[in-house]
């Protein structure tokens with residue numbers, strides 16, 4: 001089974017100003033992207049670091065309520081997330097689940113019988129790409145959110161990282177993924 005892991009912040013949507021999950025809104029094109037992936041019969045997952053919880057900025061319950069709102073918005077357009085994987089820890093917790101660690105991807109592999117070599121991670125940070133590389137999946141960087149900054153950081157620091165595709169946004173990424181699966 002093929003899985004596509006979508007980062008949340010800066011990839012499928014963003015916040016007006018604050019960081020609270022209640023302020024998160026989906027980009028319009030994300031719904032279309034997720035629907036396209038659903039129609040292709042690949043599994044679609046949300047895959048997100050939420051260190052604000054570890055920092056006490058909001059609770060895990062707030063996050064889950066935010067996920068429910070996302071799911072409701074998607075359901076109106078008959079789009080679905082098959083699963084949601086998140087890390088609630090702050091970076092200094094040195095947990096195993098925070099991207100770029102592959103733990104959550106490996107958990108999803110077991111839960112959904114995924115072939116990780118055929119999976120994709122889409123995100124706006126280098127940690128998203130690294131998490132893909134850590135399991136042999138393909139990493140797609142989007143230019144939304146922090147994406148352009150991530151790219152600049154990569155170049156300015158001379159970081160040697162293979163981005164499989166640089167996409168304008170998650171919908172462009174989806175079109176590329178569907179072609180790539182088909183090839």
Ligand SMILES: [Mg+2]
Nearest residue numbers: 007009010124
């Ligand atoms: Mg992000």
Ligand SMILES: [Zn+2]
Nearest residue numbers: 087095097098
């Ligand atoms: Zn964690």
